[in-house]
Amino acid sequence: MPELPEVETVRRTLEYQLGNPIIEDVEIRWNPIVDNLTPIEFRAQLLGKRIDGYHRIGKYLIFDIEDVFLVSHLRMEGKYYVEPKTAPYDHKHTHVLITFTDGRQLRYHDTRKFGRMYLYPKDQPLKQQKAFANVGYDVFDEALTDTYLYQQFHPRKIVLKQALLDQSVMAGVGNIYADEICFAMRMHPETKIYHLRKKDFAKLLEETRRILRGAIQSGGTTIRSYTSSLGVDGRFQLKLRIHAKEHQACSLCGTMIKKKTVATRGTYYCPVCQRKK
């Protein structure tokens, strides 16, 4: 379940491993993966072009390909693999194959077919495209401030965890890191967001950035399904302090960690360290 750190790890891995190859062929094996074009149009717009770079906004991976951006959201289980085009692959779960003139192939693998790709012309602002309609500032965007978070969230009738998961204000946090951030803030995930003061939003931003930065440095988390295209896998999960640790002792006070559903997501918290405000 890639969140910002995992997507960033994939971005860095592809930048390092794949580099700047030229596209020779494109095969879509499950059409709905490509959201805004037909498979024929998608292929036609990529043939013969070179991948110039790799970017990321929130959980979106962005391939910079001459005059277009290929935008890719991995959703729950999307993964990329770089392999020789002659190597065998998992036909059941591999949905897009991009072959390069050097004989290599970029393969998009997605067990549950939730991921989506979009192709947009580079001469139009990416943030105005459909895929980014509900995507706000990236967590590490310097324009994102505690004041902005306060202005956006304070009037709303949602709880802390919902705010962290709301991509339209601050993009990049998913279910796992939302729990870690709540724990780091010593706040219950169901704390009403209007109870947070300005300084709490400063803390929220600080802890979010600290935790995601640490996760990126560790190569991203794997709980169940994530692997980067280099096979980097699972190194950060030992560092999780609260998520998926039901019935284990809180690292701060020893109390048994609890699990409950918050905002329809499985949520882990320490009932002692994280009181509702």
Add this chain to the structure above:
DNA sequence: CCTATCACCTGCAGGC
């Protein structure tokens, strides 16, 4: 405008 819920998919765990 706002929040809540469902649909999209598949694999896997647990109950019987």
Add this chain to the structure above:
DNA sequence: TGCCTGCAGGTGATAG
């Protein structure tokens, strides 16, 4: 063994 149910979660569409 095998069938059935529930669960996992990101996002967009739909409902209220």
